[in-house]
Amino acid sequence: MVVFKNLSRHPDIGSNCYSLRLGETEIVLDAGTHPKHAGNDTLPRFSDIEEAELDAIFVSHPHLDHIGALPCLSHLHPEATVLMTEGTKQAGRALLHNSVNVMKALRVELDEPSYPLYGHARVDNQYKKWMTQPIGKPFHLGDIDRVECQLHHAGHVMGAAGITFRYEGRTVFYTGDVHFEDQTVTKAAEFPTEGIDDLIIESTRGANEREPGYTREREKQKMGEIIAETIAAGGAVLIPVFAFGKTQEVVLMLKELMDEGVVPDSPVHIGGLSSKMTAISDDHADSALRRHRGYKIMERFPDLEVMQRGRSEPCYEPGHIYALSSGMMSENTVSNRFAKHILTNPKDALIFVGYADSETPGGMIQAAGQGGAVCLEDEGREYAISCRVEALDFSGHATRDQLADYAVEVAPQRVILVHGDEPAKAWLQEEISRRLPDTQVIIPDPGQEIVLD
Numbered sequence: 001m002v003v004f005k006n007l008s009r010h011p012d013i014g015s016n017c018y019s020l021r022l023g024e025t026e027i028v029l030d031a032g033t034h035p036k037h038a039g040n041d042t043l044p045r046f047s048d049i050e051e052a053e054l055d056a057i058f059v060s061h062p063h064l065d066h067i068g069a070l071p072c073l074s075h076l077h078p079e080a081t082v083l084m085t086e087g088t089k090q091a092g093r094a095l096l097h098n099s100v101n102v103m104k105a106l107r108v109e110l111d112e113p114s115y116p117l118y119g120h121a122r123v124d125n126q127y128k129k130w131m132t133q134p135i136g137k138p139f140h141l142g143d144i145d146r147v148e149c150q151l152h153h154a155g156h157v158m159g160a161a162g163i164t165f166r167y168e169g170r171t172v173f174y175t176g177d178v179h180f181e182d183q184t185v186t187k188a189a190e191f192p193t194e195g196i197d198d199l200i201i202e203s204t205r206g207a208n209e210r211e212p213g214y215t216r217e218r219e220k221q222k223m224g225e226i227i228a229e230t231i232a233a234g235g236a237v238l239i240p241v242f243a244f245g246k247t248q249e250v251v252l253m254l255k256e257l258m259d260e261g262v263v264p265d266s267p268v269h270i271g272g273l274s275s276k277m278t279a280i281s282d283d284h285a286d287s288a289l290r291r292h293r294g295y296k297i298m299e300r301f302p303d304l305e306v307m308q309r310g311r312s313e314p315c316y317e318p319g320h321i322y323a324l325s326s327g328m329m330s331e332n333t334v335s336n337r338f339a340k341h342i343l344t345n346p347k348d349a350l351i352f353v354g355y356a357d358s359e360t361p362g363g364m365i366q367a368a369g370q371g372g373a374v375c376l377e378d379e380g381r382e383y384a385i386s387c388r389v390e391a392l393d394f395s396g397h398a399t400r401d402q403l404a405d406y407a408v409e410v411a412p413q414r415v416i417l418v419h420g421d422e423p424a425k426a427w428l429q430e431e432i433s434r435r436l437p438d439t440q441v442i443i444p445d446p447g448q449e450i451v452l453d
């Protein structure tokens, strides 16, 4: 018997975690933390699997909503083999260490005694035992009931993978986060379409329709034009980005735009964590799963400025471009601290390139727009938004139509929708049910168990 259980604590994106029981073999898929909650409330429902003997924990990619709670889960279940790709292993270690630092700061700021949920020593000790598997090569898990597994390139960020499980004639596929189009660095997903009985699929963009006529290339040219106009007028540009994934995508896109003559050669600033993540990404420059094969950003981008150690933000200079994390401009991050220089200057531009939750400063700035006002972190002081504000679509997630098309191509017996806000999952449920009337499309509640038979 195969049983799926939703271990996410909240119904939206964050604390992503699911378990699959295949006969006697029990595997956990991802162990993320929730960015909008604090302390133990950020963790998945680990109490639901307290008694379980876990065979393995699979981490699809190193974003914190998938790996942030791994040190807690591994501590509770030292018997479980931890599995991921080599890229996820390297980037995950660095991101977990950074997460320890963030939790230490939050302990004081939020007066949250449970923080940090784990320390640097635990991350390093566990890291040594993380096992890696290459994309595409079958392997087995479980001692009593052996389950055949295989990783598939997910196209979301470097190293991101989905995983298939085959057991007693049943095939279950978990996508993790997926993108079906080439990005600037990472190539499109290569996912299986044949013989899948149960498809566990992400739903991030289910509530958003893509603009008609969109192409990534056109969007890139638009970004180039905004930057060129801003620099010509004597302004600076801030692009809030996630340290892993979006930083490398944006920096390489800027390099392309400079080589094409769309953007004048200008200094590009990134933060310390981003430079670490970029170096890790460069380690995998020869991978067949990326574009610009062999191109190492840290070595070959002469105008790249890395923020000095110990500094909390770079120096503001007109004519410069700042690709700083975090992407949602959350409190206590470099992009949040640096924003005050940009927001109040009508010559400057602020360009969003990915998803920002509506309750984060990034989301609030987009909602208020130029002429509005926003509070950054320091005691609620309000800043007028005088700069140009633009939002471009360089999402690392598949569009809702691509997700639905993929599900229709697979035509499984069952689709389980995860990793999405409620309207997003509702749209996909309706769309997929309409196009595949014989398929059961399920939105599992936190804690819900589903027998896959």
Ligand SMILES: [Zn+2]
Pocket (backbone or CB within 6 Å): 061, 063, 156, 177
């Ligand atoms: Zn992700």
Ligand SMILES: [Zn+2]
Pocket (backbone or CB within 6 Å): 063, 065, 066, 177, 419
């Ligand atoms: Zn995610």
